[in-house]
Amino acid sequence: MFRKYTALAAAILLASSMTTSLAECAVNQPCNSTCGDVCATYQCSVSTCNQICATCWDCNTTCSTICGIYPPADPTAVPQPTPTVQPTQKPSATQTPAPGDDYTTQSVSAQEQKMVNLLNQDRKNNGRTALTLDPELCRIARIKSADMRDNRYFAHESPTYGRVGQMLKHFGYRFSAAGENIAHHANVDKAQAAFMSSQGHRANILSTAWTKVGVGIVQDANGYIYATQIFAK
Incomplete structure (x- = not known):
């Protein structure tokens, strides 16, 4: 499911429709962790992550930016941007411009x-x-x-x-x-x-x-x- 936010707060694609609450995120991670790690690992919403940054973490940049570097694709693990491998294929017809x-x-x-x-x-x-x-x-x-x-x-x-x-x-x-x-x-x-x-x-x-x-x-x-x-x- 896609959740849309303002341009400054980058939206994150979540594999699960449920997000962890601010309290749960704060309890599950010590304050010396980074916002991005928390949001990715515990499925925090961007708004929750922003609250955490404001109250616990000393962020050098906006929390939405940090979260954006860790877009979670799996509800149980922090994903890595695994290369997509596709066979060479020539399109059968000219595509309509988007x-x-x-x-x-x-x-x-x-x-x-x-x-x-x-x-x-x-x-x-x-x-x-x-x-x-x-x-x-x-x-x-x-x-x-x-x-x-x-x-x-x-x-x-x-x-x-x-x-x-x-x-x-x-x-x-x-x-x-x-x-x-x-x-x-x-x-x-x-x-x-x-x-x-x-x-x-x-x-x-x-x-x-x-x-x-x-x-x-x-x-x-x-x-x-x-x-x-x-x-x-």
């Missing part, structure tokens, strides 16, 4: 190029080769970011395009493997740092399964960015 296509005419922005540079520097620092920037992947990633912002959700599964493999097929992109990282953060530097601090997102960034990457960034009404990284081979 509303998000309004963003497809943009060239790679300075923010997007910066995130690619940071991503490849992180790969270099860990003994990996740089990924090739693919403008078409950037276009698709930007559409995903705009879709999250405009439809007020934060999840790997889009109500418009499905998961990353389905979305790539929708736009006729040929690939043999694909993965995705998403963030709702204050800026590019903080988003990339948050990715590298999260085990699953870091694994995606450093994986040797990919040869290409696309980054799509849009801003919300509060100046925060939605960033999507799509990896492919």
Whole structure:
């Protein structure tokens, strides 16, 4: 089920329709834990997480942003952004453009190029080769970011395009493997740092399964960015 919140408070896709109360979250986790860990592990709603941050945790950024880095996909565990692997498949017909296509005419922005540079520097620092920037992947990633912002959700599964493999097929992109990282953060530097601090997102960034990457960034009404990284081979 999808729960929609304001643009600043990133919506989280919950596998369960029930969320844990503020009191239960506070009891289940010590105050030296991070808001994101609590919200992901105990299925707290964004509003509950915000209350916890205000009363217990010393957050360096908005709680909704931290929660956004940990979108729970399973009610019993904190998930990792496992790469989606799909067979190469050519679409049988030309797809009808979706509303998000309004963003497809943009060239790679300075923010997007910066995130690619940071991503490849992180790969270099860990003994990996740089990924090739693919403008078409950037276009698709930007559409995903705009879709999250405009439809007020934060999840790997889009109500418009499905998961990353389905979305790539929708736009006729040929690939043999694909993965995705998403963030709702204050800026590019903080988003990339948050990715590298999260085990699953870091694994995606450093994986040797990919040869290409696309980054799509849009801003919300509060100046925060939605960033999507799509990896492919």
